Amino acid sequence: MISRRLAQLQEIASAYPLHRKVLVTRSYAIGHQWLERFTQERGFAANFEIATPHSLAERHSRLSLREKKISAITNEEAYWLVYRLMRNMATELTQPYVPLTMLSPSVVRCFYNAVGELRHALVPSERVTPERFENTAKGDYIGKLLERYERYLAHHQLADEAELRLYVEPDPRTETVYLVDRHVQLSAAEQEMLRIITGGRWHVWETDAPFTSEGVGFPGAEAEFYHALGPVAEVREVFRRLAARRIPLDQVEVIVSDEDVYTLAMYTTARQHGIPCTFSGGIPIDYTVTGQAARLYLAWIDSGYHLEPILQALKQGILRPHAAEAVTTGSLIRILEKSGIGWGRERYELLWRMPAPSPAADATASETDLDATPTVRLADWFQHIFAVLPARDEEWTPSAVMKGFGILLESIPVRDDNEAQAQAGLRHLAETLRCAEIETMDRAMAVRYIREMTERMTFGASGIPSEGKLHVSTLRDGGQSGRPYTFLIGMDEQGWAIPANQDPILLDEERLRIDSRLGTAKERAEHEEQARNERLGSIRGRCTMSFSSFRVADKQERNAAFELLVCYRQQSGNLSAGYEELLHALPPAAGVLHSAELIVIDSQEVWLKALIDRQRNIRGGLQEVLASYPALGEGTAAQRSRSDSVIGKYDGVFDPSGHDPVPAATSVSKLELFARCPLQYFFHEILRVRPKETAEFDRSRWLDAAQRGTLLHAIFQKYWTETNERGGHDRSRLQWITEECLQEVREQIPAPSEHVMLKECEQIRRDTEIFWKGELVRSSRPRFLELELHRAEEPFAARLGDGLTLPLRGYVDRVDELAPHTYKILDYKTGSSRKYREDGYFAGGTQLQHAVYAAAVEQWLHESGLDPEAKVVESGYYFPTYRGQGHEITRDQNRREDTSRLVGSMLEAMRQGLFPPTQDSRQCSWCDYQAVCGRHAEYMKEKRKEPGNGARLFPLLEVESYA
Secondary structure: OOOHHHHHHHHHHHHOOOOOEEEEOOOHHHHHHHHHHHHHHHOOOOOEEEEOHHHHHHHHHHHHHHHOOOEEOOHHHHHHHHHHHHHHHHHHOOOOOOOHHHOOHHHHHHHHHHHHHHHHOOOOHHHOOHHHOOOHHHHHHHHHHHHHHHHHHHHOOEEOOHHHHHOOOOOOOOOOEEEEEOOOOOOHHHHHHHHHHHOOOOEEEOOOOOOOOOOOOOOOOOOEEEEEOOHHHHHHHHHHHHHHHOOOHHHEEEEEOOHHHHHHHHHHHHHHOOOOEEEOOOEEHHHOHHHHHHHHHHHHHHOOOOOHHHHHHHHOOOOOOHHHOOOOHHHHHHHHHHHOOOOOHHHHHHHHHOOOOOOOOOOOOOHHHHOOOHHHHHHHHHHHHHHHOOOOHHHEOHHHHHHHHHHHHOOOOOOOHHHHHHHHHHHHHHHHHHHOOOOOEOHHHHHHHHHHHHHOOEEOEOOOOOOOOEEEEEOOOOOOOOOOEEEEEOOEHHHHOOOOOOOOOOOHHHHHHHOHHHOOHHHHHHHHHHHHHHHHOOOOOEEEEEEEOEEOOOOEEOOEOHHHHHHHHHHHOOOOOOHHHHHHHOOOOEOOOOOOOOOOOOHHHHHHHHHEOOOOOEOOOHHHHHHHOHHHHHHHHHHHHHHOOOOOHHHOEOOOOOOOOOOOOEOHHHHHHHHHOHHHHHHHHHOOOOOOOOOOOOOOOOOOHHHHHHHHHHHHHHHHHHHHHHOOOOHHHHHHHHHHHHHHHHHHOOOOOHHHHHHHHHHHHHHHHHHHHHHHOOOOEEEEEEEEOOOOOOOEEEEEEOOEEEEEOOEEEEEEEEEOOEEEEEEEOOOOOOOOOOOOOOHHHOOOHHHHHHHHHHHHHHHHOOOOOOEEEEEEEEEOOOOOOOEEEEEEOOOHHHHHHHHHHHHHHHHOOEOOOOOOHHHHHHOOOHHHHOOHHHHHHHHOOOHHHHOOOHHHHHHHOOO
């Protein structure tokens, strides 16, 4: 049966073959679809044009506007005009209904919509009086807002969309035939405009009967039905059925209900399988690289310039700063992670203070590029962005936010048309905001406005189906393409229900009091439902209807829409059938990875069908899976080995044949790391898997433990350097050095707040007072400070006895001379002294520094000729801070042979490939590799006790035995 709409087009075309014919619809896409459908089914469509009410108003008012020197404003400009008027009212009125603190994007949008509706209903401000409103304060506010809006337009000679009716002129071609779509719900302003243009002469383009009516052309009798376990499963079933029936993509239209859910499910599934599609409503720009960059950029500003959003953008390939394009992305990420920026605009100055990389930075860079390091180029890029962003939080505008993003856009690759569309849309937004006169606001509110605007933006919108592509439409515009295969998906009660929610600004009763032409929420919902069902009544060919009977995500059952049940009743002939009969008649619910269809659409389904039999029992396919995925097989073997009682390679114990794990040069801290946890040493020193050096955002902390320790070391060293030169203790000298060092750190590391910085500075001063009091009672003085044992090009060969030579790199904080030729080593510790017990000389090799440095310093003094008779008799751990209370733990240096044997056992354990996890699982709670190890240390604790493992671990057990 031919569509009533096509039949009427045929009648008009036959009656007026040579006349100009204008088809007035709500969108160009709708008109194009019908004319293309008419051409395919009925022949050539001659002399047809497509217009919308707004395009007609623009076309027929252009000359009059120019003559009267009136400027038409866009809807975006009208929105910002309403914002400015509301802002003025918030500051000028004594008790405004909408104060400045409530002037959010969503609130402005609601009042903008209300003003637009009143204008289109031809309601002047005089009729918007307080007594017509439930809340008289609201009524007074809306009346004043509309009055100011009218006055502003008149004073500045502007015309909004509704006011164009005053300037339109009749169509000079009186023979033009106008055909107005009945689905277009014309406002009073549009009706008046159309009356003037057409002289009151137009045809109403009738609609098809609702698709649920009996005896219409809708293919309900041959329709197929199915249900699924969620929207994703429902969408995948569409593609299964297309593949099984070998239906060409450009013969198919898929009409979705819940756009936020089903359109995105269609887009992601089609993209995953490389299926070309057109989308009538487009896709949110968040699904483009440009949109993701916009989201991360806004998060960056909103967070106070926290570095993490920028790092995410780099890691995901979203950003590629042109200023550093000769440098790899990995290098940029490492630079930023090591910078210590963390957060705060001023902290990005740290990039300028970072040490330059090695000269062989980038062989591909030009000579000009090589004049600046990658760090400096990155710093320049950030400086370029900050130059266009307001420095003060209260001086922002949405336009300022977009200026910074304009610079960012230059660093976003344009990979396809979708990216080009997204970038063009954002540039158009930036230009619109630049032209709008928007007062300043705080940073958070400016970001909020841009975030709302970008969330409303889409890309790839194509209301006109394309050749070779599946077309995805919505319930607002679907059913008009004329394609022979249609899928109506998402036909559940919630998805198909049209809400009749009242407008929060103009309630239904208030609308009726003001002007009946405003229309109520109930009337709008009824019109929308009628128009939807009539549009779907235009569907011909084959139709499949489906719904999600169960949402796996929220574990909710859902009923089919009543319209689907009606179609089932008509097809089955059981006019009293209920939802239970419907479900019973349908095949089992389609899942994400299973279906009644035999065809599979990806490898996931191939595996599922191979591993589950017809009775839905899981087959024993473990070996097949492990054979296909070697990494899983390796992981399974590791898990099995760790649970076994015999120690093996998956426990960090392996045969190192062909590889010597003993380093060519080491430090005492690395040996102590091996003693604490050989597996951690293996990860860090042999595999060289390093934790990321990223500054953590903490509003309550300025300096981390390492920065604090470095600062105190610098103060202590400078004080004793100057004291040795000038002679005599001087408290004012220590205080002056402390303030000088604090100022240097303040310049290098910006604080999160003045309060936090002052608090930590006071703590540093308190620590130096503890140091001062300790030095006053000390009888010895430092002979050497920051003593470097090794040379730049080679380690120091420390002879520990028994023929053992240790290639060593290291610095000794302080060497005091107790008496002629008698020395003591002091190592500053700025943490707690809790783990340094008086009776724990080696602590299982974890406290080795005092003994190795004693032997090395003594040897260095001999070989350097500074003191051939030198003896280091003591080494001490010194805690000169408030936390350590000046405590000092001294070790007599009388166990040189034990030191040699202990270090020898360590090196032997390395040579034998012994790198199991620590025996103290408490250390795992602060280990950087905890995510890798899991509970390995706990398992290993039991395996160490197995008799057969002792011989294999002997050198390591010997290390652990040294108390």
